[in-house]
Amino acid sequence: MTEQQSVGIASAIDHTELRPDAIRDQIVVLCREAAQFSFAAVCVNPVWVAEASRLLKDHDVAVATVCSFPLGACVPHVKAVEAKRSIEDGASEIDMVLNIGATKAGEWSRVEEDIAAVVEVVNPTSGFVKVILECGLLSDEEKALAAQCAVRAGALYVKTSTGMLGSGATTHDVALLRRAVGSRAKVKAAGGIRTLAQAQEMLTAGADRLGTSSGVAIFEEAHQTVKREAQD
Amino acid sequence: MTEQQSVGIASAIDHTELRPDAIRDQIVVLCREAAQFSFAAVCVNPVWVAEASRLLKDHDVAVATVCSFPLGACVPHVKAVEAKRSIEDGASEIDMVLNIGATKAGEWSRVEEDIAAVVEVVNPTSGFVKVILECGLLSDEEKALAAQCAVRAGALYVKTSTGMLGSGATTHDVALLRRAVGSRAKVKAAGGIRTLAQAQEMLTAGADRLGTSSGVAIFEEAHQTVKREAQD
Numbered sequence: 270m271t272e273q274q275s276v277g278i279a280s281a282i283d284h285t286e287l288r289p290d291a292i293r294d295q296i297v298v299l300c301r302e303a304a305q306f307s308f309a310a311v312c313v314n315p316v317w318v319a320e321a322s323r324l325l326k327d328h329d330v331a332v333a334t335v336c337s338f339p340l341g342a343c344v345p346h347v348k349a350v351e352a353k354r355s356i357e358d359g360a361s362e363i364d365m366v367l368n369i370g371a372t373k374a375g376e377w378s379r380v381e382e383d384i385a386a387v388v389e390v391v392n393p394t395s396g397f398v399k400v401i402l403e404c405g406l407l408s409d410e411e412k413a414l415a416a417q418c419a420v421r422a423g424a425l426y427v428k429t430s431t432g433m434l435g436s437g438a439t440t441h442d443v444a445l446l447r448r449a450v451g452s453r454a455k456v457k458a459a460g461g462i463r464t465l466a467q468a469q470e471m472l473t474a475g476a477d478r479l480g481t482s483s484g485v486a487i488f489e490e491a492h493q494t495v496k497r498e499a500q501d
Numbered sequence: 502m503t504e505q506q507s508v509g510i511a512s513a514i515d516h517t518e519l520r521p522d523a524i525r526d527q528i529v530v531l532c533r534e535a536a537q538f539s540f541a542a543v544c545v546n547p548v549w550v551a552e553a554s555r556l557l558k559d560h561d562v563a564v565a566t567v568c569s570f571p572l573g574a575c576v577p578h579v580k581a582v583e584a585k586r587s588i589e590d591g592a593s594e595i596d597m598v599l600n601i602g603a604t605k606a607g608e609w610s611r612v613e614e615d616i617a618a619v620v621e622v623v624n625p626t627s628g629f630v631k632v633i634l635e636c637g638l639l640s641d642e643e644k645a646l647a648a649q650c651a652v653r654a655g656a657l658y659v660k661t662s663t664g665m666l667g668s669g670a671t672t673h674d675v676a677l678l679r680r681a682v683g684s685r686a687k688v689k690a691a692g693g694i695r696t697l698a699q700a701q702e703m704l705t706a707g708a709d710r711l712g713t714s715s716g717v718a719i720f721e722e723a724h725q726t727v728k729r730e731a732q733d
Contacts, residue, residue: 289572289574290604290638339521342521347586403522
């Protein structure tokens, strides 16, 4: 692994803290680490968006947040209001959960309209939307069709999982989503990514971003690998 | 157990379906069962409130829904918008999750304001608010102080758990909440209640409502017990 590859991994990481009992000190540390390691973004709950935006205002780290998380079971209007407020508070990336029930029922126009309601308030702000599919609850066909809905609705990313329900990211799902969206969207892998090996597997399978709360450990493992290989 | 006690248990049950991948058929069955067994309410995700209200319009079963569920990590304005929309869609009971991070940080005025924002849109409609504390993430002192915040903010119920994070309802927590709120509020036990024995324990500990997806099994167990005791 080269220094450049190690930096590349860091720049793909959404440094994530979504535990509901997180307090300010944890958000401060998260933002400080994201700036120090040049991660792509922090990903925090809506209540922390304004604070994270203040903490990162002089740094090239985006503030991502979640919307209708983790169940995706709010109506489109409420998802849009939540996303709009997060944008106003300083977020530029909205990780929304799609309507999982409508996906299971094959109600694709409902799935697409739900995503479009959020895209409509986010895209004009130069922010963008990542659509969480919760792959652990879907069949492969549902994953592919839902990913195509997300693209049609104007989302920039499809994302494998919430990390809270069912299973986390798998290379199978990352590769499947990559094939389903082609070059029309990006792919974020999230849920259970804790080691450098896992991070590399996800990137190799086609992920553009990695959602993880283990970003620092992964970066340090990468850094050690670079050092070790340089000494060999 | 008497027939009357068995009916009393049914009338305390919030018949609950909060799985994000539920489809219409499951909501139809849920509503039919709630009407058949005279449960207090159905508890469904916001996307199903309008449908459940239609299905139950001729029955004496309330429609309850959740708000900022299960993380409680939306800002107060978004919680209020979500609750308002659910009321407009036909819900009369809003089970909201409080701001767990603010609770852990002891920011009691923030906790109270967050609850009050939802109460303000719900109470004037003759609906009411249940505040979910997520006891599994709190110390006993935090549970008691949060419950008192809920009462001051005008909530009718405090509720033990989401059933999604940490542990579910315990008799310890039900009794603790009952002591904390006295006669100024009611207590709902939720999370992991699957048997008649558990339901009875929660009611004995001071619960007024039981949130469970096993309402039918519990009612049938009660019904069998009444029959068996009548034969003895």
